Amino acid sequence: MINSNTNINSFLYRYSPVILLFISILNEIDFNNLEFRYFSFNFAYILIFYYSLKRENGIGYIFIFFAGLFNDVVNGTPMGISSLCYLLLCAAAVYLRNITLRPNLIKDWIFFLVTISILNFITFTYLILFLDYEVDYFDQIINIMFTFILYLIFLYLFKFYDNVILGRH
Amino acid sequence: MEASRDDFVIAIRSAFLRKGNQQKFSLLSLILFSILFLVLGSLNFKIIKFNKTVIKEIIYMSSFIVSVPENIVKKSFNKVSGHFEYYNDYQVTKNELEKLKNKDLTKKILTFENIELKKLIDDYFVEDSQAYAKVLTDKKSPFLRSIVINKGSKNSVKAGMIVYDGLYLIGKVVEVNFLTSRVLLISDINSKVPVTIQPLNIQAIMSGSDKRKGKLQYIQGEKLINKDNQELIVVTSGSGGIFKSGIPIGKINLAETLDNDEVIVNFYRDFSQLKYVKVSSYAKNSNDLDQSNKKTFKKNNDQIIELNNQLGDIKALQQQKIVSNEVRIKLELENKQLKIDLINTQKKLTEQNTKIENNKDKKENIKFLELNLIYGHKCTRNFFNPNLYKINTDEYRTCVFNKGPIRKTR
Numbered sequence: 001m002i003n004s005n006t007n008i009n010s011f012l013y014r015y016s017p018v019i020l021l022f023i024s025i026l027n028e029i030d031f032n033n034l035e036f037r038y039f040s041f042n043f044a045y046i047l048i049f050y051y052s053l054k055r056e057n058g059i060g061y062i063f064i065f066f067a068g069l070f071n072d073v074v075n076g077t078p079m080g081i082s083s084l085c086y087l088l089l090c091a092a093a094v095y096l097r098n099i100t101l102r103p104n105l106i107k108d109w110i111f112f113l114v115t116i117s118i119l120n121f122i123t124f125t126y127l128i129l130f131l132d133y134e135v136d137y138f139d140q141i142i143n144i145m146f147t148f149i150l151y152l153i154f155l156y157l158f159k160f161y162d163n164v165i166l167g168r169h
Numbered sequence: 170m171e172a173s174r175d176d177f178v179i180a181i182r183s184a185f186l187r188k189g190n191q192q193k194f195s196l197l198s199l200i201l202f203s204i205l206f207l208v209l210g211s212l213n214f215k216i217i218k219f220n221k222t223v224i225k226e227i228i229y230m231s232s233f234i235v236s237v238p239e240n241i242v243k244k245s246f247n248k249v250s251g252h253f254e255y256y257n258d259y260q261v262t263k264n265e266l267e268k269l270k271n272k273d274l275t276k277k278i279l280t281f282e283n284i285e286l287k288k289l290i291d292d293y294f295v296e297d298s299q300a301y302a303k304v305l306t307d308k309k310s311p312f313l314r315s316i317v318i319n320k321g322s323k324n325s326v327k328a329g330m331i332v333y334d335g336l337y338l339i340g341k342v343v344e345v346n347f348l349t350s351r352v353l354l355i356s357d358i359n360s361k362v363p364v365t366i367q368p369l370n371i372q373a374i375m376s377g378s379d380k381r382k383g384k385l386q387y388i389q390g391e392k393l394i395n396k397d398n399q400e401l402i403v404v405t406s407g408s409g410g411i412f413k414s415g416i417p418i419g420k421i422n423l424a425e426t427l428d429n430d431e432v433i434v435n436f437y438r439d440f441s442q443l444k445y446v447k448v449s450s451y452a453k454n455s456n457d458l459d460q461s462n463k464k465t466f467k468k469n470n471d472q473i474i475e476l477n478n479q480l481g482d483i484k485a486l487q488q489q490k491i492v493s494n495e496v497r498i499k500l501e502l503e504n505k506q507l508k509i510d511l512i513n514t515q516k517k518l519t520e521q522n523t524k525i526e527n528n529k530d531k532k533e534n535i536k537f538l539e540l541n542l543i544y545g546h547k548c549t550r551n552f553f554n555p556n557l558y559k560i561n562t563d564e565y566r567t568c569v570f571n572k573g574p575i576r577k578t579r
Binding site for chain 2: 065074076099
């Protein structure tokens with residue numbers, strides 16, 4: 001009994017971020033485009049950054065790569081662009097983890113803002129220059145700002161899930 | 170300084186190249202793979218296209234499956250909330266039905282007239298092919314507002330086909346896979362639809378702006394102010410030939426437009442509530458029109474030939490008429506002249522007759538006088554011959570001409 005509980009616990013610990021990532025991407029409710037004019041955020045960025053930064057093995061690069069592909073197909077953007085952004089975000093998080101001796105919330109937070117700004121810049125540049133898309137910059141700025149702000153809230157939620165629900169410290 | 174640079178390089182190398190315990194690929198290889206995907210995606214090779222289609226089909230299906238629980242919750246919520254609105258809707262609908270019944274007949278006549286007029290100007294389209302599709306996913310992307318439907322090239326869906334919700338335009342097909350297709354909604358910022366604002370008949374281009382609103386470009390709000398404060402309806406204009414003309418899209422809120430300095434279109438349909446859509450393509454009714462056109466053309470041609478013949482005849486007849494008129498005028502003049510001559514001749518004749526009569530009388534008188542001198546005494550009554558006649562009587566004159574009284578014989 002104890003053994004099976006441990007197995008479920010370790011399965012949830014390992015795969016719940018992956019499941020959450022895929023559900024958030026494949027589900028019709030997208031926080032990137034809610035019904036509100038001045039509110040949207042990128043949940044996938046928060047999830048990937050948090051777990052890549054806080055866990056040794058992260059979510060799994062291959063899962064992130066496929067999640068990006070799925071996101072592109074579902075959103076109708078060119079295949080590969082989201083994968084590239086997610087993996088670069090992952091790389092930035094791993095880099096931050098490697099250079100950090102004493103984790104600091106504010107530093108992580110600011111680093112996250114800089115990273116998502118650069119990633120969005122890459123995405124816009126590609127879409128505008130190569131594919132002639134028209135992008136509403138105001139919406140994107142709102143998206144970046146709320147992703148940045150809500151990182152703190154989700155950080156505590158994920159911590160709560162890992163520590164209290166799964167009992168992992 | 171040197172040490173910090175080494176640290177940076179080590180950290181970067183570690184981030185990109187080191188595989189974790191449970192990682193099978195390094196980050197760098199996957200990043201390169203993503204870039205390869207992007208590059209290959211922009212090339213139009215058949216194999217790449219096929220692979221892309223397969224991947225898309227799988228992902229759309231999985232997206233549909235993942236969205237099932239959420240859709241059930243959504244449906245249940247809509248059902249419950251919709252239940253409360255039924256009665257009010259029923260009352261409103263009842264009143265509207267009465268009004269619409271009255272309008273229906275007028276509409277039918279106008280539709281018929283419209284079709285006839287469109288046929289005349291060769292702008293009448295008939296549905297070439299149509300398919301009803303279910304909305305699989307309604308994914309709201311920050312870059313593309315689109316839906317995925319469960320009909321693809323297998324069901325003869327082609328890129329560019331028009332998509333309706335009821336009678337209202339909602340978008341067009343931009344991507345076709347074997348079993349699924351992607352529809353770009355008109356609420357997307359990249360969607361450009363040529364529209365007409367009725368009843369002012371102003372042309373504009375509409376692009377998406379918000380989930381339930383569109384924005385008209387190349388037009389100023391002041392132009393839409395009308396004296397009668399009529400409701401402004403936005404329909405497709407048909408310019409460019411992508412959309413059929415006259416498909417309703419939405420209404421313009423004039424007050425909102427004047428406040429915002431932008432012409433805002435409120436869509437008739439809520440794009441977040443789409444469930445089933447109709448995909449249609451249009452073509453001019455070439456077959457029917459060709460047949461009827463040929464017949465009409467032949468008929469007209471025959472008529473034209475006949476009319477031309479008649480025209481030739483008429484021209485000849487007109488020439489003849491002109492000649493006849495000239496002849497008639499000449500004859501009339503001659504006739505007139507002859508009449509005058511006749512009258513003159515008759516006058517002369519009468520005069521001559523009169524003269525002849527006079528001459529006759531004169532001659533008779535002369536003869537009487539001559540005979541009177543000779544035989545007057547034989548006819549004059551006297552004492553001895555009381556049976557004779559008095560002078561200047563008719564009997565006397567007859568007696569003179571008879572050269573004396575006529576003796577009676579047994």
